Each structure stands twice: as structure tokens, then as C-alpha cells.
Amino acid sequence: AQTVTQSQPEMSVQEAETVTLSCTYDTSESDYYLFWYKQPPSRQMILVIRQEAYKQQNATENRFSVNFQKAAKSFSLKISDSQLGDAAMYFCAYEFNQGAQKLVFGQGTRLTINP
Amino acid sequence: EPEVTQTPSHQVTQMGQEVILRCVPISNHLYFYWYRQILGQKVEFLVSFYNNEISEKSEIFDDQFSVERPDGSNFTLKIRSTKLEDSAMYFCASSGQGFTEAFFGQGTRLTVV
Numbered sequence: 001a002q003t004v005t006q007s008q009p010e011m012s013v014q015e016a017e018t019v020t021l022s023c024t025y026d027t028s029e030s031d032y033y034l035f036w037y038k039q040p041p042s043r044q045m046i047l048v049i050r051q052e053a054y055k056q057q058n059a060t061e062n063r064f065s066v067n068f069q070k071a072a073k074s075f076s077l078k079i080s081d082s083q084l085g086d087a088a089m090y091f092c093a094y095e096f097n098q099g100a101q102k103l104v105f106g107q108g109t110r111l112t113i114n115p
Numbered sequence: 116e117p118e119v120t121q122t123p124s125h126q127v128t129q130m131g132q133e134v135i136l137r138c139v140p141i142s143n144h145l146y147f148y149w150y151r152q153i154l155g156q157k158v159e160f161l162v163s164f165y166n167n168e169i170s171e172k173s174e175i176f177d178d179q180f181s182v183e184r185p186d187g188s189n190f191t192l193k194i195r196s197t198k199l200e201d202s203a204m205y206f207c208a209s210s211g212q213g214f215t216e217a218f219f220g221q222g223t224r225l226t227v228v
Contacts, residue, residue: 033216035216037219042221043152043204043221043222043224044219044220044221044222045158045206045208045219045222046219047216047217047218050216091157091158093158101146101148101163101210101217102148102160102163102171102173103150103158103160103217104160105157105158105159106157107156107157108157
């Protein structure tokens with residue numbers, strides 16, 4: 001079974017600084033997708049960024065970028081120029097590209113932004 | 116921008132009662148999901164639904180649970196004979212044809228007392 005592990009329950013960063021959230025996963029598949037979701041205090045799940053496993057290039061969305069290391073099964077999220085609005089729980093998620101689409105989530109990392 | 120809408124935002128029910136959580140997925144989406152998040156824990160997959168039938172379900176999704184798409188726009192999760200441990204945030208999500216990311220609703224907080 002696929003598993004996703006986020007080893008950092010909590011992280012904090014100074015406003016305007018850069019922070020990296022870690023995620024590892026376990027799968028025997030070669031074709032899959034990886035995601036980072038943000039969950040602010042409102043508890044809605046918001047997609048931040050996604051990565052297709054067949055793409056070698058790391059995904060980037062404005063201040064958010066990933067470091068995807070397929071061989072190491074690692075998928076970290078880098079947030080540059082951190083803003084107060086970035087404070088939230090961040091969940092890493094895996095989805096196998098076959099059959100029903102279902103997301104397997106990690107335990108989450110709570111990110112605090114210090115002004 | 117289209118969005119997934121869930122109602123109610125918060126529901127309190129007595130143990131043993133039945134509840135129905137409602138979702139309106141994005142109109143042209145074909146895949147529908149329910150996820151659950153117990154407070155302080157990770158989000159867990161419950162069930163996926165496609166072409167008017169369940170395509171996959173987790174071990175959590177036992178006979179206590181059922182899903183339905185009664186009228187082509189709503190997607191419901193019914194929980195029969197609720198238990199205290201059913202208290203959680205329930206998220207509906209939908210996705211489109213082929214692989215596209217899932218869009219989540221704002222969640223329904225279910226409290227069983």
C-alpha cells in the first residue's frame with residue numbers, strides 16, 4: 001500500500017524568509033502524481049502545487065516550488081518570501097494514475113509565520 | 116470560478132441518528148469523492164464515485180455509510196446510526212475527465228453527541 005510521511009509536525013519561519021517542508025512516500029508504481037495542499041484555519045483544502053512523476057522538471061507556482069527526487073521518493077515544498085497568509089497546515093498527497101483517483105495524505109506540517 | 120459546495124457547514128447530531136451530508140460538485144466533473152478528517156489527524160479517503168456507482172472505497176466505508184447522486188447535481192453521504200467516533204470534518208471533492216486535480220469543498224463539521 002502507498003504511504004506518505006511528513007516528518008515535521010511543525011515548522012516556523014520568519015516573514016519574507018524561505019522554508020522547506022519535507023515529504024517522503026512509498027510506492028511500487030512508476031506513474032503517479034504528487035500534491036501539496038494547504039489547509040488554513042478555515043479547514044478548506046486548497047491545492048498549492050502538483051507534480052507528475054513522469055516529468056523530471058520540478059513544478060513551480062509563483063513563490064511555491066517543489067524538489068522532486070523520484071529515486072529517493074522525496075517531494076519537498078519550498079515556500080519563498082514567506083507571507084503571513086501562508087500560515088496553515090500543509091499536506092503532502094499521492095495519487096496513483098490508474099483506476100479510481102484517490103489521494104493518500106501525509107500527516108501534515110503546521111507552518112507558522114513569525115512577523 | 117466554479118467551486119464545490121457543501122451543506123451544512125456544521126451539523127450536530129445525537130448518537131444513533133442518521134445524517135446526510137450534501138455536496139454540489141463542479142458541474143462538468145465526472146468523479147466524486149468523500150474524505151474524512153478527524154480533528155488533529157490526516158485526511159482519509161472514504162469513497163470515490165463515477166458513472167453512478169462506487170469505484171473504490173476504503174475500509175472505513177462500511178455498511179454504515181452510503182453515497183448517492185440523486186438528481187444529477189447533488190452528491191450525498193449518508194451515515195446511519197452515527198457513533199461518537201464519526202465526529203470529524205467531511206470533505207467532498209470532484210474532478211474532471213481524465214486526470215485532473217480534485218477540487219475540495221469547504222467541508223462539513225459533524226459532531227456526534
